[in-house]
Amino acid sequence: MVLTLVPLPSSVTADSGTFALSPATRIVIVDGADAAASALSDLLAQRAGLRPEVTSDAPVRGDIVVRATGASDEAYRLEVGERVELIGSPAGLFYGIQTLRQLLREDAGAWSIPRVSIFDAPRFAYRGVMLDVARTFFDVATVKAFIDRASSLKFNHLHLHLTDDQGWRLHIDSRPLLTEKASGTSVLGRPGGFYTKDDFREIIAYAAARHMVVVPEIDLPGHTHAIGLAYPEIVEVPVMNDMLLAQSESLGQPLPVAGEPYQGWGVGHSSVRIREESTWEFLRDVLREVAEITPGPYLHVGGDECLGTPQADFDAFVERITALTAEVGKTPVAWHEAGSAVVAEGTVGQFWGSDIPTDEHAEHARRFADRGGSVILSPSTRAYLDMKYTPEFPLGLSWAAVIDLETAYSWEPDTIVPGLDPSAVLGVEGPLWAETLETLDDIDQLFFPRAAALAEIAWSPASAKDWNSFRERVGALGEVWDGEGWGGHRPAEIDWSTP
Known part of the structure; x- marks a missing residue:
């Protein structure tokens, strides 16, 4: 049996x-x-x-x-x-x-x-999933349903991507224009929305009852076009890049325009004004309020895809924002690009590069450990839950890779970043970006069954990893998910029979 x-x-x-x-x-x-x-x-x-x-x-x-x-x-x-x-x-x-x-x-x-x-007992202390509620807004009930699914697989951290170019999703008392003016839409003109502080507390309490820690992310200094809808004085004019222009043309999506909601999903064009003190007054207000309503130890401050930001400005920003995060009582988390800077002692890096990283990406990841921190591994070519299963799959993207179930299962966290001591690996996380998602059923399609592969990597002993065993066990698990009313993709390479 x-x-x-x-x-x-x-x-x-x-x-x-x-x-x-x-x-x-x-x-x-x-x-x-x-x-x-x-x-x-x-x-x-x-x-x-x-x-x-x-x-x-x-x-x-x-x-x-x-x-x-x-x-x-x-x-x-x-x-x-x-x-x-x-x-x-x-x-x-x-x-x-x-x-x-x-x-x-x-x-x-x-x-x-x-x-x-x-x-x-688990292999890693940090076993996370991320839900992007900025590009597409999902209400409290949907976030709770996502928590149910993730916690059933023994994930213990929920990373909420709360802000991006397309929208700002958490009310800030001291900066009310963020939700008044910057939360109204999502990608491709989908409906927007935001969480009140009571909504956010409700999500945190629901997660805590299932032994999940919420990790809020305020993505900075890039991915900040939406801030400019509310506080234009602290955001730079969009800077176009070749990748953005080519993507906009190929997808028929609009380019970003200062002061107008951005409904495409191109990246790298936005930045706060790093050298202005008014920007830092804003950031102190935001991070202080987010920290006050977040009981967990982590506050994610982004740091990715700042393609139009001069390197010196980016490094200065990262050094200051991680220090500010520590000052408000939280352990900073930042995407691996932030490793180019002198991050605050103890900052956690989140690696999202390829499972065969460039020398630069690997060096950036290792620097978090050099500063007394650790690394969460989210290699985009293995762990990104929003990638397509096959080139024809109707949901998801494929810029990083096409990730079938075996690809999602067959990697080893300790070997992703060359030279990184295995003791510095805090854990793994599967990000679910929402460019192509609109409903809970869409979420299920990309989450199941690949999240099960990630869960086994995060929890089980490395010596136990066996694709043939996993494919047999996960095939039988489909009946459990059906019994819970959870949807999902059923890849043909798995025998979804009753055990």
Whole structure:
């Protein structure tokens, strides 16, 4: 029997037989595992139509025991025999429940769990996905649905790309014109929108309940055309570049015009006025307010694709913006280009270059480690969830690569950046850019199943990586996603049969 487990646990041993669920099944809470018991009860009600009694009585055969250890790690142990025993930290219990979600199976109306012994803990501390809500705005309900999907695969960070040339998506009290004037549209003229601070807090709380940390991004100093709609005095006139001009012509998209919403998706033309103190007054206001409503440790400040910005100005900006981010109490995160500058001590770099990087890109990534920081790996040729599966696929782009499922699975984080000490790899992240996305179904199409490949890279031991095993397990997992009502692409190279 194929155990439908993605990511693959650190240690798993299957036994014969199953644990049968019935109306008599109870959930027994031990040592304060109330939140996990409630989450498990909801899962069983949703998937199996059972709402077990939750009790703190002594467990007996046929019970599901949920025991909290009080540890701060993400490990858990799952034993399924005459009864089910789930033991772990609060986060570990949550991840153990996601494992049970994958193991639950129905046969002729009867639900069961295969007998199994699992010990599990993640390989990397940072396991992230990114949702671009700037190019296409997605409401709170859609972001929550995205969190549900990501957390089911044991991702623990949600990077929200909140600002870009096409729109500003978070209300800032001290700078209200940002949402009054710069949030109204999305790419290609799609509807815009923004999150109030209460909306943002709601997203953060929803993520936290699923042990996900929200990482907000204010992309700077480029990708800032939208700021100019609200505060034109701090934004440069758009600077055209050959790539932008060629892309605009080939796609029939408009070029950016100062003071007008930008509805194309070309890059590299915008910048704040780096040498003006009024710009820094603006940035202090914005970063302070974002930091105040973000309980997580990270604040992403961009730093990518500043094609029209002189290198000296860019380096001066990065040095100052990372220092300012640290000053407001957050660990700065920046795209790898920022490694050209003297970043603040401890700044985290996010590498988005090719899986065969240029010498310059590799050097920029290594400099974050040299400054006491670490690196998140998001190689665009492997981990970008918005790339097409095939050249004909109707959604996604292909500027980085065409990424089928095996390509998404078959890479090793420790070897992407030559010369980077493996201990400096904080983790991995799969960005989902939204140029071609409009709906949750569109998100699902690009997210599933490639996010499962990324999840296994982020969680499972490197020694466990095996494409043939993965393709068999992920094929069986399609039934679980269907049961949750989650869509997604079903590549022909996978046998999507019932296990």
